[in-house]
Amino acid sequence: xxxxxxxxxxxxxxxxxxxxTESACPVDHSSPxxxxxxxxxxxxxxxxxxxxxxxxxxxxxxxxxxxxxxNWVYPSEAQFFSAMARKNHNPQATDMKTIVPIHNAVxxxxxxxxxxxxxxRGSDKCGGLKLINFKGKPGERSIKARWKTLLGYSPPFDxxxxxxxxxxxxxxxxxxxxxxxxxxxxxxNVSFYLDVRPAMDNWEGVKxxxxxxxxxxxx
Numbered sequence: 368x369x370x371x372x373x374x375x376x377x378x379x380x381x382x383x384x385x386x387x388t389e390s391a392c393p394v395d396h397s398s399p400x401x402x403x404x405x406x407x408x409x410x411x412x413x414x415x416x417x418x419x420x421x422x423x424x425x426x427x428x429x430x431x432x433x434x435x436x437x438n439w440v441y442p443s444e445a446q447f448f449s450a451m452a453r454k455n456h457n458p459q460a461t462d463m464k465t466i467v468p469i470h471n472a473v474x475x476x477x478x479x480x481x482x483x484x485x486x487x488r489g490s491d492k493c494g495g496l497k498l499i500n501f502k503g504k505p506g507e508r509s510i511k512a513r514w515k516t517l518l519g520y521s522p523p524f525d526x527x528x529x530x531x532x533x534x535x536x537x538x539x540x541x542x543x544x545x546x547x548x549x550x551x552x553x554x555x556n557v558s559f560y561l562d563v564r565p566a567m568d569n570w571e572g573v574k575x576x577x578x579x580x581x582x583x584x585x586x
Contacts, residue, residue, distance in 0.1 A: 421445040421460050426471055430478045433497040433532045441471050473559055477529070477542050480563035484540070484575060485533060493534040502528045511562065512543050521545065528566070539566040 421444040428439045442450070444463040447470070451458040458466075482496065490496040504526045508516070516522045523543040530539050543562040564579070565572040 421448055421463055428471070428478070429475060431495060431497040433499040439498065441467075441474070443467075473544070473561070476559070477527075477561055477563060480542075480561055481529065481531060481540050484563070484565060484579075485531070485538075488533060490533045497532045499530045499532050499537065501530070504528060509541050509543055511541075511564075523562070536571070538572065539568055540564065541566050 423443045423445050425443045425446075426441045428441055430439045431437075432439055444460075444467050447467050448458050448460060448463050478498075485496050505524075507526060508522065509526060512523050512526070523545050525544040527542045527544070528539055529542060530537055541562075541564055545560040545562070546558065565575045567573045567576060
């Protein structure tokens with residue numbers, strides 16, 4: 368079964384969790400504008416090597432799905448390769464050993480940042496926070512990202528909106544993805560900065576942002 372991943376890297380469409388054990392991953396790395404292509408070495412166009420040796424094993428994320436009691440599942444090396452090959456990113460099978468763990472680790476970090484915001488806000492009363500859906504907006508910069516760019520900071524290479532379920536209360540989170548190094552997968556010092564915060568769609572989101580602002584000032 369072809370899978371997506373917990374972050375949609377460019378499809379620009381909302382994805383909802385599937386109810387099978389092979390649930391989509393919260394990232395669509397198959398888009399032509401996929402930021403994951405930046406971690407592939409630059410190569411001239413060539414025929415794709417055969418991914419026969421790639422693993423079909425899929426890692427289960429720590430991110431619970433709102434649709435059932437399961438967790439989101441990341442794509443296998445073979446699925447990741449196929450998705451990038453379809454969009455002519457010229458991947459090589461050997462690259463997948465590096466790019467797939469990076470992809471999974473970034474998603475795990477994003478979820479851990481969401482959990483920090485949600486700590487103590489009641490999701491433990493109903494079994495914990497869950498991810499409802501996600502939407503990739505690679506071409507749509509958030510207001511904060513636009514301001515930071517005007518101040519001279521490098522723009523984020525991707526943006527995602529995640530909607531979580533806090534015991535029946537839906538909260539949308541904006542995630543801007545920044546990278547500190549854009550070399551290929553052979554590099555061992557690829558670094559990421561994730562700017563994760565609740566959207567100010569409602570009073571709860573505004574209150575959370577205000578509380579966070581004042582806590583940073585007085586800490």
